[in-house]
Amino acid sequence: MNQATAHPVIERYLRDLERAAQALPRRERRELLAEIRAHLEEGLAASDASDAAVLNLIDGLGEPEAIVASAGPTTPVRGPGVLEVLAVLLLLIGGIVIPVLGWFVGLVLLWASSAWTLQKKLLGTFVFPGGIALPLMMGLMATRVGLPPWAGIPLLIVLVAAPIVVAIVLLRSAERPAR
Amino acid sequence: MDNGRTDIAQLRRGIVEYCLLALLVERERYGFELVRTLSDADLVASEGTVYPLLTRLAREGYVTTTWRESRSGPPRKYYALTVRGREALRDFSEEWGRFRTTVDELLSEGNER
Numbered sequence: 001m002n003q004a005t006a007h008p009v010i011e012r013y014l015r016d017l018e019r020a021a022q023a024l025p026r027r028e029r030r031e032l033l034a035e036i037r038a039h040l041e042e043g044l045a046a047s048d049a050s051d052a053a054v055l056n057l058i059d060g061l062g063e064p065e066a067i068v069a070s071a072g073p074t075t076p077v078r079g080p081g082v083l084e085v086l087a088v089l090l091l092l093i094g095g096i097v098i099p100v101l102g103w104f105v106g107l108v109l110l111w112a113s114s115a116w117t118l119q120k121k122l123l124g125t126f127v128f129p130g131g132i133a134l135p136l137m138m139g140l141m142a143t144r145v146g147l148p149p150w151a152g153i154p155l156l157i158v159l160v161a162a163p164i165v166v167a168i169v170l171l172r173s174a175e176r177p178a179r
Numbered sequence: 180m181d182n183g184r185t186d187i188a189q190l191r192r193g194i195v196e197y198c199l200l201a202l203l204v205e206r207e208r209y210g211f212e213l214v215r216t217l218s219d220a221d222l223v224a225s226e227g228t229v230y231p232l233l234t235r236l237a238r239e240g241y242v243t244t245t246w247r248e249s250r251s252g253p254p255r256k257y258y259a260l261t262v263r264g265r266e267a268l269r270d271f272s273e274e275w276g277r278f279r280t281t282v283d284e285l286l287s288e289g290n291e292r
Contacts, residue, residue, distance in 0.1 A: 028234055034256070035210050035230040041253035042211040060218065062225020070192060071231035 007054050010040055017064040024071055026117075026175055032071070036061065080174035084115050091124055092167045095133030103130050115174040127166045135159030195222055196232050197275075200241060200260060200268040209247075209255035233258060241267055 017036060021029045040057060047053035061067065080088075090106025110116070110124045138159065195217065202213055214229045223229055236242045241264035249255045260268075 028231075028238075031234050032230055035233070036227060038253055038256060039211050039214065039226070039230070042255070045252035060225070061227035064227075066225055067227035067231065070228035072235065 007051075009051075009054050009058060013058050013061075013064070014040075017067065020064040020068045023068060028071065032067070036067070078176040080115060080171055081176060083109055084113055084174045084176070085171070087113060088124075088167045088170050090131075091170075092131045092163055093133075095130040096136075099133065100130070103133065106131070110170075113174075113176075115176045116170065117173075120170060120173055123166055124170050127162050132160050132163050135163070191222075192228075192232065195229065196236060197268060197271045198222060199229070199232065199236060199258075200264050200271075203242060203258055203260040203264070204268070207257045207259035209249075209257050211255070213258065236264070240264075 014033070014037065018029075018033060021032055024032065039061065043057040043060075044053065047057070087106050087109035090102055091110060092106075094102025094104075094106045096102070107125060110121055116124070135156065138156075198217060199213055202208060202216060208216075210230065210233060213233070214223075214226045217223045217229060218226050233242070233244075237244050237258070240261060242258045243261055245257050245259070246254050247257055
């Protein structure tokens with residue numbers, strides 16, 4: 001955060017605004033927050049940056065709820081749909097149900113959906129290709145080569161946990177554009 | 180009309196959008212500048228409510244936006260009128276002229292009675 005907006009009153013205001021703006025689609029929320037932040041920085045730069053100036057600036061902006069309300073009636077952003085849930089499931093365990101192909105179908109669904117950002121799609125693709133099938137196979141192989149349990153078991157847990165965590169992240173962050 | 184306050188708020192909001200477009204006719208301006216101009220003219224009660232309007236104008240293609248570095252402070256988001264925005268403003272200006280005359284007449288008749 002910029003030094004100018006590091007004032008506790010401003011920080012609290014921005015947090016409140018962020019909470020109120022949850023109802024807005026991701027993109028609009030980001031833009032609104034960036035604009036309000038810029039407004040505060042600009043206003044502070046033009047003032048003596050005293051506590052009174054900060055309070056006046058905040059008063060001038062108005063209640064976070066009022067700001068978000070002026071975005072007009074917002075259709076609540078929808079969470080994951082059937083396709084999104086299916087995509088995540090297939091990415092995670094599709095590789096076990098139908099080796100390779102199951103995971104691959106999940107991948108196609110992941111990239112076809114508009115519910116995720118590019119970042120999230122990349123995350124879903126690379127952690128891990130094959131879902132938990134791959135770490136399980138690697139784990140089996142590791143026991144065959146005789147990796148000592150004190151090294152093998154924690155490694156296996158991490159390898160299995162990572163795709164599960166990613167699956168949860170994907171489900172929670174899925175945000176379908178309002179109709 | 181039991182919620183007259185929301186009615187007026189909506190009316191105001193609709194008109195403020197065109198005021199924003201009007202401010203951009205001569206040149207592009209940045210968010211803070213637009214907002215301060217409107218609040219100095221007493222057109223908006225809370226400055227923050229203008230930003231979602233700007234976002235909507237951008238989304239609907241009436242203005243384009245660019246972030247630019249500023250020499251004196253933080254980066255600024257500049258708004259510029261598009262052809263579409265210019266046309267919408269022209270239509271509104273004509274409509275507003277007729278609307279204002281009619282409403283003024285009706286209101287003054289109402290007051291005289």
